Amino acid sequence: SLPSQKVITIAVASNFKPTLNRLSEQYQQQNKNQKVVLSSAATGVLFTQIRQGAPYDAFFSADSLRPKLLEHAGLSLPNSRITYAHGQLVLWAREYGGSIHSKTVKLLLQKTTQLSIANPKTAPYGLAAQQVLQKLSLWPYPRLVMGHNIAQTLQFIQTGNAAAGFVAKAQLPFIKQGQTWEIPQAWYQPIEQQAIILKRSQETEATQQFFNFIRSKKAQTIIKQAGYDLPK
Amino acid sequence: MFSATDIAAITITLKLACITTLLLMLLAPPIAWWLSHTQSKVRSFVEALVAMPLILPPTVLGFYLLLLFSPNSPVGSAWLQLTGSTLAFNFSGLVIGSIFYSLPFAVQPLQSGFHQVDHGLIQAATTLGASPWNVFTRVIFPLTKRSFIIAATLCFAHTIGEFGVVLMLGGNIPGKTQVISIALFDHVESLNYIQAHSLAAVLVLFSLTVLWLVYGLQGKKRQKKFSSVS
Amino acid sequence: MFSATDIAAITITLKLACITTLLLMLLAPPIAWWLSHTQSKVRSFVEALVAMPLILPPTVLGFYLLLLFSPNSPVGSAWLQLTGSTLAFNFSGLVIGSIFYSLPFAVQPLQSGFHQVDHGLIQAATTLGASPWNVFTRVIFPLTKRSFIIAATLCFAHTIGEFGVVLMLGGNIPGKTQVISIALFDHVESLNYIQAHSLAAVLVLFSLTVLWLVYGLQGKKRQKKFSSVS
Amino acid sequence: MLQLDIKLEHQQNFTLDLSYSFQSGGITGIFGPSGSGKSTLLNCIAGLEPALNGSVICNNCYWHDQQLVLTKNHLRGLGYVFQQPRLFPHLDCLANLTFSQHWRSNVSTGSPDIDEVIHELGLSPLLSLSPHQLSGGQRQKVALGRALLSTESVLLMDEPLSAVDQQSKQQITAWLYQLSQRWPIPWLYVSHEINELYRIARELIVMSSGQIQLAGDLLSLSQQAHQFLSSPADAGALLVGTVVNHDDHYGLTQLDIGSQSLLVERLPFNCGCPVRLQVPARDVSLSLTRPEGSSILNILHGTITELAPLTGHSVLVQVACGEQHILSRITQKSKDQLQLTCGMPVYLQVKSIALLNQTV
Amino acid sequence: MLQLDIKLEHQQNFTLDLSYSFQSGGITGIFGPSGSGKSTLLNCIAGLEPALNGSVICNNCYWHDQQLVLTKNHLRGLGYVFQQPRLFPHLDCLANLTFSQHWRSNVSTGSPDIDEVIHELGLSPLLSLSPHQLSGGQRQKVALGRALLSTESVLLMDEPLSAVDQQSKQQITAWLYQLSQRWPIPWLYVSHEINELYRIARELIVMSSGQIQLAGDLLSLSQQAHQFLSSPADAGALLVGTVVNHDDHYGLTQLDIGSQSLLVERLPFNCGCPVRLQVPARDVSLSLTRPEGSSILNILHGTITELAPLTGHSVLVQVACGEQHILSRITQKSKDQLQLTCGMPVYLQVKSIALLNQTV
Ligand SMILES: Nc1ncnc2c1ncn2[C@@H]1O[C@H](COP(=O)(O)OP(=O)(O)OP(=O)(O)O)[C@@H](O)[C@H]1O
Ligand SMILES: Nc1ncnc2c1ncn2[C@@H]1O[C@H](COP(=O)(O)OP(=O)(O)OP(=O)(O)O)[C@@H](O)[C@H]1O
Ligand code: MOO
Numbered sequence A: 001s002l003p004s005q006k007v008i009t010i011a012v013a014s015n016f017k018p019t020l021n022r023l024s025e026q027y028q029q030q031n032k033n034q035k036v037v038l039s040s041a042a043t044g045v046l047f048t049q050i051r052q053g054a055p056y057d058a059f060f061s062a063d064s065l066r067p068k069l070l071e072h073a074g075l076s077l078p079n080s081r082i083t084y085a086h087g088q089l090v091l092w093a094r095e096y097g098g099s100i101h102s103k104t105v106k107l108l109l110q111k112t113t114q115l116s117i118a119n120p121k122t123a124p125y126g127l128a129a130q131q132v133l134q135k136l137s138l139w140p141y142p143r144l145v146m147g148h149n150i151a152q153t154l155q156f157i158q159t160g161n162a163a164a165g166f167v168a169k170a171q172l173p174f175i176k177q178g179q180t181w182e183i184p185q186a187w188y189q190p191i192e193q194q195a196i197i198l199k200r201s202q203e204t205e206a207t208q209q210f211f212n213f214i215r216s217k218k219a220q221t222i223i224k225q226a227g228y229d230l231p232k
Numbered sequence B, C: 001m002f003s004a005t006d007i008a009a010i011t012i013t014l015k016l017a018c019i020t021t022l023l024l025m026l027l028a029p030p031i032a033w034w035l036s037h038t039q040s041k042v043r044s045f046v047e048a049l050v051a052m053p054l055i056l057p058p059t060v061l062g063f064y065l066l067l068l069f070s071p072n073s074p075v076g077s078a079w080l081q082l083t084g085s086t087l088a089f090n091f092s093g094l095v096i097g098s099i100f101y102s103l104p105f106a107v108q109p110l111q112s113g114f115h116q117v118d119h120g121l122i123q124a125a126t127t128l129g130a131s132p133w134n135v136f137t138r139v140i141f142p143l144t145k146r147s148f149i150i151a152a153t154l155c156f157a158h159t160i161g162e163f164g165v166v167l168m169l170g171g172n173i174p175g176k177t178q179v180i181s182i183a184l185f186d187h188v189e190s191l192n193y194i195q196a197h198s199l200a201a202v203l204v205l206f207s208l209t210v211l212w213l214v215y216g217l218q219g220k221k222r223q224k225k226f227s228s229v230s
Numbered sequence D, E: 001m002l003q004l005d006i007k008l009e010h011q012q013n014f015t016l017d018l019s020y021s022f023q024s025g026g027i028t029g030i031f032g033p034s035g036s037g038k039s040t041l042l043n044c045i046a047g048l049e050p051a052l053n054g055s056v057i058c059n060n061c062y063w064h065d066q067q068l069v070l071t072k073n074h075l076r077g078l079g080y081v082f083q084q085p086r087l088f089p090h091l092d093c094l095a096n097l098t099f100s101q102h103w104r105s106n107v108s109t110g111s112p113d114i115d116e117v118i119h120e121l122g123l124s125p126l127l128s129l130s131p132h133q134l135s136g137g138q139r140q141k142v143a144l145g146r147a148l149l150s151t152e153s154v155l156l157m158d159e160p161l162s163a164v165d166q167q168s169k170q171q172i173t174a175w176l177y178q179l180s181q182r183w184p185i186p187w188l189y190v191s192h193e194i195n196e197l198y199r200i201a202r203e204l205i206v207m208s209s210g211q212i213q214l215a216g217d218l219l220s221l222s223q224q225a226h227q228f229l230s231s232p233a234d235a236g237a238l239l240v241g242t243v244v245n246h247d248d249h250y251g252l253t254q255l256d257i258g259s260q261s262l263l264v265e266r267l268p269f270n271c272g273c274p275v276r277l278q279v280p281a282r283d284v285s286l287s288l289t290r291p292e293g294s295s296i297l298n299i300l301h302g303t304i305t306e307l308a309p310l311t312g313h314s315v316l317v318q319v320a321c322g323e324q325h326i327l328s329r330i331t332q333k334s335k336d337q338l339q340l341t342c343g344m345p346v347y348l349q350v351k352s353i354a355l356l357n358q359t360v
């Protein structure tokens, strides 16, 4: 990095990392004097690290709970919390040939051998999947396998070990086989993905500038293309 | 103090650790023996191969095993045909993964133990009519019991602490493939620190006690007994 | 083929593995020596303690080390006072974490190597005037070189494959604390399989070559040289 | 019977190259300086030398041919007392002794049972001790017993009594001698003490630089080959005699050595029993007239058959007494004073006679 | 000087309990049956017995007192030839020999340098070999050399030549004897061959069940204590004589043993030089008249001072020849025939005399 460059380090939940990566590339092209470094892990891990003093400038969480908790703990810059995207849940049936809609989905799920979801305890997409299954009165689901996060959930299906599962719409580009169906928004509570700027950041100004970029039209288009809904 | 799933996780972990250790204690001695005695050119290559699981991060090892276990792969589909169930997300898959993962911990101490057995004693035993099997059971095993204990405890401990491979292969199914390490990490991730701490404390105390007992008992019989004789 | 961050990860990993191995090879021999010779009652307890890092899942070990290293804890704040930087999320923190994590792999092979040195040779050396240090450098070390090599390669390999502890303590900061295992996992997680496969292949090939060379060179000098003499 | 025809090279500096047939029954002593290849020879028979080339045939069964091992060494039914005791450190003495009992029945005729071994080697107080608690000599005895109890086909002993004290050595060699008489297998016994071999061996091999220098029947060898067997001071003749009668008052036994007779300490053998004797050359003096009023009981007469000068101005005189020969070592000066020549009749004063053993 | 007053228990079955002062200069032989505690004694001096109780004082410096180690064993400046060679397997012979040179300067007066050691022990062809390539006897010689080169204060040798052949043994003991004369430190030499000790020792300790049975000057002990030292067959007197002159034609040397003289093989010593001789009792015969026309050169006369019956109907007769005593072993029958009694003058025919060494 050039001496005059400002470096901001962003902790980002794994699911949003590819998208944020694209965004930061755009951003850096526009702002040559800034460099954005991404550090990704599961939301829970990042949260723990931030609580223990991790040197990040901002935190892109996969939920709204952790940013709020950090805000309560006084670790975030006041009024910096934004909702940058809404996660969208998709059902992927790998071996399924027919079309899926709200009438057939329950039958399909009942017949599925192994259903892969993210761990509801640790991943917001998992919680959403659980709400969907509850709505269909399929909870507790007997043949459930749980990925640690949404990426692992996809891998279980991708590698053929699970037949179907609830994944993120942002992952659609990786799905080459079978059928997908976007779950109606009403079936689960919105997956509100929020971000905050951390108080201990040395580069609040630059970070704030990046946050402004995230809310720009250009950025919103990229986020939308990646498969997220935009905050109202 | 513990939820039912925690207790199930403890049971599964112990079962997994015991079975893995047992199987490794059958599998590793022949490999270690061969490695410690062969003059073959491929020895050092096999040695390196055995050490490989150490180098691949467990999660990555788990990922590749997941590919291997998939019904789309020859191995996974053969297993499916034979047993009617997949390897992934099943206990047997965890066992296989753990065996891969802990193999170096079984082979290395045994190999160095075997290597240090005085060759003169082996010669004495064979001239006394001991077949290779008898040499093993009556001379080498008793003289390297210490290495066996070390190998077994390392395997056991390492399987208990295993996380990445199980995370990838197990699918975190409570009561079936959810082991302590994953339950514990789940607690940490979901901010249930109290439960995490208490599970960790029990794990540490239990393991410490077991190891202490093993090492303590073994030490009793040790002293300088085997030294300076030949 | 590799991105700049991948290359940085490789560099950091090698640096971490080398430094950790070096420090462990200084730290572990005295512990192993003490364990293999003491008649003290606390021996088996210390032995169990040394084996502990095996049992705690690495992510959990990393979690507790993170708590320990945090500026809120006495240790973390003392370090901050002394050096001006935190232990967590810095290279020095990774080194300390890796040392904890790989300690059993250094101590155990050394301990069993030391234990098997013929006590008669040590007696001979002391009557010949060798001080404890000389006994170590001129008799024990040459006779247990094999155990040292095993200990060092295990530590090295294990540090290269380390994932959970580094993830927790290091925070996956590219160019600073992101090691290969994490970069690799990142690729897998972001579904960049091509990059993941190529990084894994390089890692495996490199490690295999290094191990093969180490074991191969060592085997050359081995044979049955040390046997049946006393 | 054990037939050898072997060749072995140890890195330039040493080559073993020999052929020999070891007969069953009776001990073959193997004698030779340090480094002459004695242990290597036994290792070849035991199958412990991977580079061996040649044939080893035991009782018409090929154990080794050219570079091929045909009988694995644990199937050879050996007993091998190594030069180092090599006791199993994890087993106590008794378990060391009975180590082979798990797979070898040891029913070969004449072999000793465990009680006999423990008794003759005096091991009973040691049975529950572990090897590191034994003294050097005690370890060696246990190693000897362990090998004896495992032997089925051939017994190899490499300086089995080198660390044992003289008195035990006497007792043990006497027992081993008896054992070798009743247990008809090849016995190979390495020693660098010629007297030990005189006491127990039937045949003798003298080795030097990996080759057999001399080999044959002990009795005939002992009269020919002093230069190989012993320092001049230790030369001596071996004689065979027969018990004639006993004088219980003086505790003497009269032996017939052909035409003449000798008095020796009371022997525990019946009349007619053959015995082997050693007469050290330095203990025989020559006299032209029959000596009178002397404490020497044994005075023989014979004819000088050879006068061989030895190093150091002494002369070894061979005197024929009937069929057998007696050696006398005298000084050059005495030879000149008495003007001894071949064919001359002389009296021999025999000061000491050692009973070696009852003969075969 | 090395003063011991020690006690050690080995688990009920064995207790070592003794006090002794070992003088500097000259070898103290330690003799005793297997298991009598010889090796244990040396281990106590070397600091290798953790349970030792008592004091070990060397040159007024406490090495051990009660249960306390006061001088660590690597600081004791020992040379210790263990009963097993214990060579370092990772070092070749030369490196084994020079192992101690890194920290010990070995400048004590009279100590041999490495060239002397290699030459006298015949190690030069072995220097680059590794221990597993050596024969048993070769290993033992290297172990002996290694200890000699490390010694500063006390030399402990535990059966250092048990695996060495007779000829080397003769040469090496002769050298060790000379060395002990010029190198004034305490030498302790364990052996179960009394003749080896006769050749080199100045003092003798006879051990039995962990205790000193007998101790003292070798010359006087050897005349008193046959029952401990040797089987009756090996009894013998030690004599001290002085070289009077040489007969180079016959290769003989005349020795003065007080009032009378003896002829022995030519000795390489100057006139006036004192020598130590052994006269085996079985090689001395008694005669009432002076024997004539015999090959025996040495005929002494003396007076019977003691007639001691031995087991087995023989009698050990002690005859005073001036100041010194000679022993003769004869049969009961001869004693009766010649009607021998104390005080009677007799002629002694001495058939063999062994030169033990030049004396101190
Ligand atoms: N593995 C080996 N490599 C090279 N040389 C060897 C090896 N083993 C033995 N030798 C050499 O072979 C020769 C014969 O050794 P061996 O042990 O047979 O002698 P030995 O007659 O038993 O002597 P000793 O009476 O001292 O035991 C020695 O000179 C020794 O150096
Ligand atoms: N560590 C031990 N524990 C118990 N007993 C022992 C131990 N070491 C030696 N002994 C006993 O002490 C006695 C003396 O042993 P030591 O080795 O001193 O005998 P030694 O006189 O050297 O005999 P050798 O001539 O056979 O070498 C033996 O009876 C032996 O059984
Ligand atoms: O935090 Mo994540 O985005 O669970 O995968």
Ligand SMILES: [Mg+2]
Binding pocket: D038, D039, D040, D083, D158, E135, E136, E137
């Ligand atoms: Mg030998």
Ligand SMILES: [Mg+2]
Binding pocket: D135, D136, D137, E038, E039, E040, E083, E158
């Ligand atoms: Mg001893």
